[in-house]
Amino acid sequence: MSDDPDYLGRLRDYYARHRVLPSYSRIGGLLGFSSKASVAKLVGRLQAAGYLEFTADRRLKPGRRFFERSVAGSKVAAGFPSAVADDLQDDVAIDQDLVRHPSRTVLVTVKGDSMIDAGLLPGDRAVVERRHTAAEGDIVVAIVDNESTIKRLAKERGRFVLKPENKAYPILRPKELEIFGVVVGSYRKYR
Amino acid sequence: MSDDPDYLGRLRDYYARHRVLPSYSRIGGLLGFSSKASVAKLVGRLQAAGYLEFTADRRLKPGRRFFERSVAGSKVAAGFPSAVADDLQDDVAIDQDLVRHPSRTVLVTVKGDSMIDAGLLPGDRAVVERRHTAAEGDIVVAIVDNESTIKRLAKERGRFVLKPENKAYPILRPKELEIFGVVVGSYRKYR
DNA sequence: TTGCGCGGCGAACGATCGTTCGCTAGCATA
């Protein structure tokens, strides 16, 4: 029952819908302000907190923390479920969390169920950092016979092999093995 | 060596950097136009093609196709891996893909392996949209005995039950069942 | 060769923008 207007939340919702920030007067209308001056002050606060920034030409843009999400803990106090949200541990920006080197990072759609025991289902997006070397145990995107495939990189008698994480599939022992990149993360949408 | 100015591409680059579209005059400067009228016409073309849209209050915003990227399959042309890289390039697409209603969205860390067959491993982050109702078949965060738990919502003789996706776990038939939110996505980091 | 569509130019215009300033009301501290 908080009467916190949650201005930031509403701005984020607007942005999620439109991928653009509205003008000060629209923000005012959106948040219930009747004066643009109030908006200016709010923007100042949000900017100081790192949620908003300005481009070089003074156009409003989302700041670093704009895309952060709060992480809820698992404790639930006294059967009151909103307490789950109060148990917030910290804020995480999904993108920054998953992508460390944007210019070298690519998304690859997972095909097939050969990595299902590693939690990679068909249709999942794998976050792949491109590079030509990988370590034993890494999940890699490899090029075999002009096809890309996602497997666990393992060693067998001093040779690198590709291990599916699904007992129904055999270990691959390709003559030529080219590493396309290393899987550093993955995500999926439900429904 | 195309002399195609690739206006759209440069607009996308700007947007990727700033998460905001510039004004007509800035677009002009950016793309090498000296007249805003030219920009207006270009915008008209891009709008007709579905790359740009306007909000209800006529503010320029990215259109449906603005975030399109060529969807690369698993084929790798002539052993040249960069073909795979033509997939999604945009780091931020991840967040925007997963989170539809920022103000109602929370991250919850998955505990235990009871949902492992649904691809939810311990430590995974579940993207949860907070709400008190859910449909049969949804993966939900529910509150049972003052603890939050992630399970598949199912129906059994007209009653809602919580189904783990792991044969080692029993179906939960709690007397009291409170929905905390619906899992709309998940992601994980490797290493 | 003429005509026409298209992409871009340049200037002008009213609308909207964000800023600024002084003001009020509430709340916490002293």
Add this chain to the structure above:
DNA sequence: TATGCTAGCGAACGATCGTTCGCCGCGCAA
């Protein structure tokens, strides 16, 4: 009670916005 701080209001202002209109030059098809 007095003091300040914070959030918001309301009006005015110059700057910038996006639109509009007429114009030009090029390429292509008749």
